[in-house]
Amino acid sequence: MNIILIGMNHKTAPLEIRERLSLSCGDTMSPLIEIMNLPQIREAIYLSTCNRVEVLANAADEKSAIEKLRAFIFNHGNLSPEEMARCLYLYYDHDAVRHLFRVASSIDSMVMGEPQILGQVKDAYRTAVEHNATGVILNKVIHHAFRTAKRVRTETGIANNAVSVSFAAVELAKKIFGNLKGKTILLIGAGEMSELAAKHLINYGVEKIFITNRTYARAVQIADNFHGKAIEFDKLHEKIQDVDIVISSTGSPGYVIDASMIASALRRRRNRLLFLIDIAVPRDIDPAAGAIDNVYLYNIDNLQDIVDGNLQVRKKEAEKAEAIIDEEVVNYREWYNTLEVVPTIVSLREKMEGIIRRELAKSGSWMENLTEEERKNIEGLANSIINKVLHDPITGLKEESRDNSALPYIAAIRRLFGLEDE
Numbered sequence: 001m002n003i004i005l006i007g008m009n010h011k012t013a014p015l016e017i018r019e020r021l022s023l024s025c026g027d028t029m030s031p032l033i034e035i036m037n038l039p040q041i042r043e044a045i046y047l048s049t050c051n052r053v054e055v056l057a058n059a060a061d062e063k064s065a066i067e068k069l070r071a072f073i074f075n076h077g078n079l080s081p082e083e084m085a086r087c088l089y090l091y092y093d094h095d096a097v098r099h100l101f102r103v104a105s106s107i108d109s110m111v112m113g114e115p116q117i118l119g120q121v122k123d124a125y126r127t128a129v130e131h132n133a134t135g136v137i138l139n140k141v142i143h144h145a146f147r148t149a150k151r152v153r154t155e156t157g158i159a160n161n162a163v164s165v166s167f168a169a170v171e172l173a174k175k176i177f178g179n180l181k182g183k184t185i186l187l188i189g190a191g192e193m194s195e196l197a198a199k200h201l202i203n204y205g206v207e208k209i210f211i212t213n214r215t216y217a218r219a220v221q222i223a224d225n226f227h228g229k230a231i232e233f234d235k236l237h238e239k240i241q242d243v244d245i246v247i248s249s250t251g252s253p254g255y256v257i258d259a260s261m262i263a264s265a266l267r268r269r270r271n272r273l274l275f276l277i278d279i280a281v282p283r284d285i286d287p288a289a290g291a292i293d294n295v296y297l298y299n300i301d302n303l304q305d306i307v308d309g310n311l312q313v314r315k316k317e318a319e320k321a322e323a324i325i326d327e328e329v330v331n332y333r334e335w336y337n338t339l340e341v342v343p344t345i346v347s348l349r350e351k352m353e354g355i356i357r358r359e360l361a362k363s364g365s366w367m368e369n370l371t372e373e374e375r376k377n378i379e380g381l382a383n384s385i386i387n388k389v390l391h392d393p394i395t396g397l398k399e400e401s402r403d404n405s406a407l408p409y410i411a412a413i414r415r416l417f418g419l420e421d422e
Helices: 015-027 031-036 062-077 081-087 093-104 116-130 136-155 165-177 192-203 216-225 233-242 259-268 287-291 300-338 342-362 372-402 407-416
Strands: 003-009 041-048 052-059 089-092 184-188 208-212 229-231 245-248 274-278 295-299
Touching: 003 015, 003 062, 003 093, 003 136, 015 052, 015 062, 031 041, 031 062, 041 116, 041 136, 052 062, 052 093, 052 136, 062 081, 089 093, 093 116, 093 136, 093 300, 116 136, 136 300, 165 192, 165 274, 165 295, 165 300, 184 192, 184 233, 192 208, 192 245, 208 216, 208 233, 216 229, 229 233, 233 259, 259 274, 259 287, 287 295, 295 300, 300 372, 342 372, 342 407, 372 407
Parallel strands: 184 208, 184 245, 208 229, 245 274, 274 295
Antiparallel strands: 003 052, 003 089, 041 052
8 A cells, every 4th residue: 555654743752852843844845845855755745733743645665765754854853863763653554544534533632522633634635735745545545534534523422522621611601601602701810721711712702802910011912812902900890790701810819809799790780691710729719609690600620520521421432433433444445455456447348348349330331321329229238238248347356355355356357358468
């Protein structure tokens, strides 16, 4: 098959090594162009994300291609031999196909089930197409990977449960409000998790965001990142009445929001639902606020419990996903194995059709007296006979190709029908 996949990911290489390789490739001409300039490479796709750098290739000379790709990664990543041995993995043929299917389906991701990786694979493929770096083999592999990823996402629940604290908060908000479109968010503090939660919320339709922080300049900076509006910290109690979701992550030693502040805001907002996410340690929001009607308060432990439970669910769903991937690898292998019989089938059919054309041409004298419809009927009959004669040999070849055992039959047919030179 001569398909190889070489690379490193978050499981095998620390961030600084992946970063080193990614940055180095970004400073030169497109790494894909450099890879395609290697004479041993027929087709290639180059995938680079924060969690992995991989090259998928269809090689003319497998052994030589691996050596060249190792050298490419070694030079660009400035790796030591020890780092190469520790960080790089290499897959051949069906194992390479299986690895790609697992990557596209998010089974191999740091956060299993996350949707971003499929988009990154699609971007890498788009770049490869733009550089004319793919052909029959990799085009089929990558589209099969997309189909596998779709099956995994639709036939399993691997992406249905949040596995990060910030995303768990978003999932809870969706359950409470039903639809986040048009909702307003207040971000208190500048913590990384609260910012990440805000990104998720905006992706799900939150249209307005307010940011407050004890350091006003920092609030302005974050507001610019989210196209939001900064407010002064001492105006916090006034703004709560205007928002639907509050995410708090400060370093305050005491409560930033107490129960009386929430009760007062609820009265002014006519008891509209208020969703509070407290990601701070120690907590920013008085737990008593959670007892107020129409207030939903979750702290980091609540969210972590959800995350831990969902991780177990995803692991179970991953077993279903692996079964789907194994099935699709078999389907791809069957398709690939038929490639060796296709030229013989085409040659055999062309030879039969050529014989029919020549014999009909020899019969031109008596066919001249036939009508156009009668001539077409005769040609149709001849073609029908060809189809029936070839049906069993062609079906047999295809069946043998599924087990990769068609070569003796191909050789026999090509010799018996005089196809060796065609």
